[in-house]
Amino acid sequence: MVNKVENVDPREVQMLQHYLNEYGQQIEIFSQQFRMIEQGRLESLAAIDTIGAVSAVDAADGTVLLQIGGGASVRAHVVEPERVLVSIGAEVTVERTSAEAIDFLKDRITEMEASGKKIAETIEKVRSQMDEISRRLDLVYRAAQQQAPQGQSGTL
Template sequence: MSEADPRELQSLQYYLNEYGQQAEIFARQLEMLEQQRVESIAAIETLQALGSAQDGTVLLPLGGGVSVRATIPDPEHVLVAIGADVTVGRDNAGAVSYLEDRARELEASEKKISEMIENIRAQMNDIAARLDAAYRGQQQVPGR
């Protein structure tokens, strides 16, 4: 095998690094989407529990593993953040429906991003194989 062009090796290494950075960015986006989806599912469960609470008393998580018992005076009317710092009033069932739709959209976005990550990793594997072959070829060139 002939000696590999150093510029080609440098270019391949550059692309490998760029794809690696892209994969990291998409992986972080995937984590954020997953967290939002889990929060939506938790909110759905909480809204459904509100409807079944006989005296309107629920455990309200404050964070850090701390909760308080709270009485919800009107569990059928809730406020839903719909984005851009806009909150609208919805009935309990409407809020559940909104959150279920949102969870489905987030799941679809997760699938798309996962596919993009797989494609990037496949390209990274191809580039890594080309680099490996080029470096092995350099080692086999007589006089080195």
């Protein structure tokens, strides 16, 4: 049975529910961006460790274990362990010394951490807005229930 609830505007309820859905989608997109940034940060940290390990390889042997994916590795000889090719974006790669490459990667990590922090703050703001909308919806639903005649349950 449908109740006539005079003080509850169904358009407001619909609008609030729409905002909740939109904010939920925004949070998912921001969360994906945050995960991508975190993955890039972890890869850069691993690259720094690897550059350090390759630089420390015994010059006489020069053999390293190179992971090629899928849990498979090969033994490889690093011809110039003191030189590193670094992607700087837009499919551009430059050659740097090991120290320069590590500095570049550390700078990139700092940038990613700053971006991650901004995204986390944005997610928190959107969640706060979602909480506010949820509270407003809850108040609307409670008001509708209080106005419904006793013993009847209704829908908006």
